[in-house]
Amino acid sequence: xxxxxxxxxxxxxxxxxxxxxxxxxxxxxxxxxxxxxxxxxxxxxxxxxxxxxxxxxxxxxxxxxxxxxxxxxxxxxxxxxxxxxxxxxxxxxxxxxxxxxxxxxxxxxxxxxxxxxxxxxxxxxxxxxxxxxxxxxxxxxxxxxxxxxxxxxxxxxxxxxxxxxxxxxxxxxxxxxxxxxxxxxxxxxxxxx
Numbered sequence: 001x002x003x004x005x006x007x008x009x010x011x012x013x014x015x016x017x018x019x020x021x022x023x024x025x026x027x028x029x030x031x032x033x034x035x036x037x038x039x040x041x042x043x044x045x046x047x048x049x050x051x052x053x054x055x056x057x058x059x060x061x062x063x064x065x066x067x068x069x070x071x072x073x074x075x076x077x078x079x080x081x082x083x084x085x086x087x088x089x090x091x092x093x094x095x096x097x098x099x100x101x102x103x104x105x106x107x108x109x110x111x112x113x114x115x116x117x118x119x120x121x122x123x124x125x126x127x128x129x130x131x132x133x134x135x136x137x138x139x140x141x142x143x144x145x146x147x148x149x150x151x152x153x154x155x156x157x158x159x160x161x162x163x164x165x166x167x168x169x170x171x172x173x174x175x176x177x178x179x180x181x182x183x184x185x186x187x188x189x190x191x192x193x
Contacts, residue, residue, distance in 0.1 A: 003189065003190075004036055008044050010185065010186055011047075014137040015119065016137065019093065020091065020093075021118075021119045022091070022137055022138075023121045023137065024140065025040075025122070025124075025127060026125065026140065027143070028125060029164075029168070030148070031144040032142050032152075032191070033190070034051070036190065037121045037123035047121055048119070048121070049123060050112075050120060050121070050122045052124010053124060055081055056077055057078040058106055058108060064076070069169040069173040070170075072166060072169065072170030073173045073174045073177075086098055086114075086120075087132060090114070091135050096114045099112070128184055129174075129178065138185050138186070139185050139186070140184055141180050141187045141188075143188065
């Protein structure tokens with residue numbers, strides 16, 4: 001995969017000897033972030049991957065359903081928890097330790113831990129939020145046409161049209177207001193061609 005090789009090469013170029021090298025892979029739902037992160041991790045000899053979905057914010061469904069796109073952009077995912085439990089500890093040379101969100105129960109569940117000193121890829125929508133970019137050595141945006149993303153998300157069969165619409169509206173707000181593709185180190189296509 002040519003795109004993965006490009007990202008892996010860029011990660012090697014910024015690698016910190018004896019310290020964690022932290023890479024953000026951002027993009028909208030269905031853009032190919034997870035696939036790219038897995039391919040890059042393999043090319044780098046087993047880099048650790050932190051999934052943005054682990055940081056979905058627990059809250060009652062009725063409360064989540066009332067969020068408008070701006071509020072959804074700010075509250076669906078817990079960037080502060082990602083910062084406090086993963087990014088800041090790794091940057092300080094300490095282990096990262098966090099609980100992943102369990103999508104079946106709506107609660108934080110399984111504990112995960114990553115020791116410092118390796119390459120860590122954080123993949124997810126909102127991974128390269130402006131308030132988090134200072135923790136990363138490399139930021140990547142996976143640029144995929146929105147209609148391709150929608151087709152991919154629907155093909156997964158995991159979510160209702162209502163929630164797909166809500167998440168996409170929040171993503172559109174994020175894209176429009178923070179323009180991640182203009183702030184990252186590298187933009188890669190998430191589709192053939």
